[in-house]
Amino acid sequence: MSPGKINHLVLLTPPGRSALATLCVEGPQAVALVGQFFLPVGGKPLSDREIGSICFGHWSRIGGEEVVLSQHRQDQVEIHCHGGTISVNLLRQSLLDAGCEEIAWQQWIINQQPDPIVSDALIALAEAKSQRTALLLLAQAEGALRDAIENITLLLRQRDLPAACDALDALLIHAPLGQHLVCGWQIVLAGRANVGKSSLINALVGYQRAIVYDEPGTTRDVLIAKTALEGWPITLTDTAGLQPSRDPLELAGMRAAEASLEAADLAILVFDASLPWSTEDDALVERWPAALIVHNKCDLQGAAGFRPEGVQSSAQLAGGVTELCEQIIARLIDRVPDDDAALPFTDEQVRAASAARRALARSDVSLALDRLSGPPFLIGPAQQDR
Ligand SMILES: Nc1nc2c(ncn2[C@@H]2O[C@H](COP(=O)(O)OP(=O)(O)OP(=O)(O)O)[C@@H](O)[C@H]2O)c(=O)[nH]1
Ligand SMILES: [Mg+2]
Incomplete structure (x- = not known):
């Protein structure tokens, strides 16, 4: 068949269950193709109806799936049916068997738009x-x-x-903002074990996404939580604590944490403010120099001595979370258009x-x-x- 003779079928609503679904048939035989299955309640066939008319009827047999048709152009008919997958697949299959060629909704949009x-x-x-x-x-x-x-x-x-x-x-x-509008930004929280990474993720998303426990090594795998900060979509990634270990499972978790850090739009290094600053902490900052630093557990007695500049937080009391959000946005978005x-x-x-x-x-x-x-x-x- 030459391209001009193809009759396209496209599912315009997202796949899955919903109240209603919409299919569109487009092509030179659109009306004839749909008309062979459509049994109008008033009896007037689709081919005798005016462009712009809306009609109600059944698909394939009286008492079959109820559909509402709207004909926008000579070569385009929209079919609205129940949104269950069985109804959609029934209509779809009959139209495919009749010779329609299915295209994705993205291709349908591309075909409609010269720009x-x-x-x-x-x-x-x-x-x-x-x-x-x-x-x-x-x-x-x-x-x-x-x-x-x-x-x-x-x-x-x-x-x-x-x-x-x-x-x-x-x-x-x-451009950097534009390229993130659809996929959002990836933020990874990392740090030594038990510093409160999972607690901070929970505080940021506002529900118990990650397990929090008072023993190091609670988070083993990479875990994600999606949310929006000031309307910007972000994916927060919780990671296994980075600590010396010989346990293969823990080591695998740490490798996954490091890979996530490498790929992140923003790395957040979390430290325990109640513990003295250590050479291991220094090593983390040196390895990820662009990271945003957070000193968590500020509600506890702070340890004296040097600490690099960072956000002070208490994940347990939700303290410092607003400032953390502000700092995250400031790092990710230079200029709001x-x-x-x-x-x-x-x-x-x-x-x-x-x-x-x-x-x-x-x-x-x-x-x-x-x-x-x-x-x-x-x-x-x-x-x-x-
Ligand atoms: N006092 C206080 N305790 C906290 C705070 N944040 C976390 N904790 C506690 O610290 C312990 C460890 O918290 P988690 O959030 O599981 O820490 P984590 O960094 O995810 O730990 P791992 O997954 O084991 O690496 C838990 O007992 C938390 O309740 C805080 O801001 N203040
Ligand atoms: Mg954890």
């Missing part, structure tokens, strides 16, 4: 974890990034290089915009224009091939 920035933003928006990140992605779906790219392109064509550089810099300054700010939010966009900026640093306007007009900014037929 890849908009389709990337709509896909990202569906995966946004908080209102704050959703608002920023919505601004990109509504054209903020496209307008910024067009403005830079115009400045380049007018040979106004200083203004083009400033505009690109203004975009790229938000306005809700309607333009920002690149995919790795590809950041790579292309950075390449354009590097080209401008060498006054290579033609290469900069190429970067800003190629993928992932290229509007048009190439979109179909992505």
Whole structure:
């Protein structure tokens, strides 16, 4: 079948159980394909109905699955059915057997949108974890990034290089934040055993996510808790205490802790403020110099002597947790953009915009224009091939 003759089937609602699910059939035979299964309550067949009409009926047989159809275009019919997996699969299977080709919702969005920035933003928006990140992605779906790219392109064509550089810099300054809007930030809490890492995670998320116990070596494996701080999605990782050991299980836990620290957007080293500062503590700070330091158990009698600067907390009394949250956000987010700010939010966009900026640093306007007009900014037929 040539591409123009394919009838696509797409599940527009998330997989799993829900009250309702929506399938969409799109293609030259959409009405005929759906019409062969649809038994309208009033008897008037789908093919005789006007575009924009909504009709209720049954699927395949009288008394079968109840469905509501809405026909948006000549070649597009939406089917709303019960959201149980059995109902969805029943409809889906009959349409596949009739010749529809199933595509993922992401591909469906890409097919609808000539502008890849908009389709990337709509896909990202569906995966946004908080209102704050959703608002920023919505601004990109509504054209903020496209307008910024067009403005830079115009400045380049007018040979106004200083203004083009400033505009690109203004975009790229938000790139680290933009690239975390969907996946959020990974924060790892580590430190010696029994210092209160798990207690701090519990205090940060507000419920008993991790087991807390008064013996060292309680947390063995890497454990995660997802939350949002000031509306920014984060994943907190609790780890096994780093301490001298010959136990293979403990050693495996520590290796996993170190691997998590390496991969983290922010490492937090937790120390016990009631114990004197030790050479082992020094070694941890030396090994992870960029880490945020937290001195926990501040409610206990503090040990005298040197301690590096850090947040003072008491996980047990929830003391210092607000300051810890503030410090985490300050480390992760340099500059908070306005809700309607333009920002690149995919790795590809950041790579292309950075390449354009590097080209401008060498006054290579033609290469900069190429970067800003190629993928992932290229509007048009190439979109179909992505
Ligand atoms: N007084 C006081 N006790 C705390 C505080 N935070 C944790 N504790 C206690 O310290 C002990 C160890 O706490 P955990 O949170 O399990 O410590 P951990 O660092 O996760 O320990 P491991 O998993 O064994 O490495 C428990 O008895 C906690 O109740 C605190 O701020 N003040
Ligand atoms: Mg623990």
